Amino acid sequence: MAHTDMPLAELLKHLEKLAQRSLALWDMPPNASAELINVSENATYLVEAEGGYKAILRIHREQYHSRRAIECELAWIAALKEARAVVTPDSYTGKDGEVIQEGRIEGLENPRYMVLFEFVEGTQPDEAGDLEAPFEELGEIAARTHEHSKVWQRPPNFERLIWNVETIFGRQTNWGDWRDAPNVTPEVGRVLGRVEGHVRTRLESFGASEDRYGLIHADMRLANLLVGPHGTRLIDFDDCGYGWFLYDFATGISFMEDDPRVPALKDAWVRGYEKVRQLTASEKAEIDTFVMLRRMALLAWIGSHIEAPEPQAMAPDFARVTAELGQAWLDRIDAT
Known part of the structure; x- marks a missing residue:
């Protein structure tokens, strides 16, 4: 979770104390308390108090974002809401x-x-249920954020993460080197080395023109969609930054890339996306390339976040399955 040698359990004890003591920085009921609900890049807490008060407290991971980068994230969230591009949660002033x-x-x-x-009422779509309708909506939401990012006048000194080949495969990566992840055997490494080479080549040819590359959410999983009485809201912009627009589809199927429903979900996402903006044939042809780019980024993420429960649970098979997905992708490329 953070660039620290402290065991996660010990770190979370300190962060819980910080969360409870920090509630006084905002105007909220005096009996409010915070409960940890998620730990990944950041520690996220549900804040509750008598009388029905609820809010979400995010304590940022150390050395992941600068203060200016967080300011820029919040500026885009506010701009998206003001433009009615998507519905996003408000943040509270201290x-x-x-x-x-x-x-x-x-x-x-x-x-x-x-x-x-702001606490947002709603539930995330059920991954075990029919996902085609949620993915169609997700595609439409993604297209609206991309259209907004193309025309939005960014604040001066705009600072956000970059999600491209070099920040996923290069020397200065956002999440580390996939080769350092658990269970990357020599055989897995050989397959994924070929995958990396082909991804690099294809995306260099694909290019990063303004109609394909810009400001993206970069973590548009179903877990970050909340469907409630007032519509569907997009949350958790913590990873937003510069990248290819199609990368947002790949983030949508994070950790489920081997699900047999993925081809149908891709079709549904494209249907929703094209309600707002059209995709060219060459763009559609590279969607699977972005899926592999994201999958290998997630492999690196597991390796660099291995103390957290979610990466630990996925670690035993993730590298092997990534290689299987990669080999199948290479076989499809060779067949075309």
Whole structure:
């Protein structure tokens, strides 16, 4: 989760103390308390108080985003909502007039950035159910965010992550090297080395023109869609940054790339997307390339976040299945 040698269990104890003590930085009921609901890049807490008060507190991972980068994330969230491109959650201003708060706690060497978000009523689509309708909606939402990103006048000194070949495969990666992930055997490594080479070649040819590459959500999984009484909301822009628009489809099927429903979900996503903006034949032909790019990024993520429960659960088979997906993709390329 963070660039620290501290065991995760110990780190979470410190972060829980920080969360509870930091609630006073915002105007909320005095009896409010925070409960951890997710740990990944950040630690996320549900804040509740008597009388029905609810909010979401995000304590940022150390050394992942600068304060300016978080400001830019919040600026895009607000702009998307103002333009009615998609419905996004609000963030709350602290007592000092700042949206981004900074907190320290004994036991942690460095302070942490924190943001308090509106609690959004709703549920995420059920992955075990029929996903074609949610993916069609997801495609439409993705297209609206991409259309907005093409015309939005960004604030000065705009700073966000970059999701391209070099930040996934290069020397300065966002999530580390896939080769360092658990169970990357020599055989798996040989297959994925060929996959990386073909992904690099194809995306270099594909190009990064403004109609294909821009500001993207970069984590548009079903877990980040909440369907509620007031429509569908897109949450968790923590990974938003510059990348290929089609990468957002690949993030949508994160961790389920081997699901037999994926071809139908891809078709549904494209249907939804093309309600807003058209895709060329050459763009559609490269969607599977972005799936492999994302899958290998996730393999690296598992390796660099192995102390967290979700990566631990996936680690035993993820490298092997990634190689199987990669070999099948290479076989399809050779057949065309």
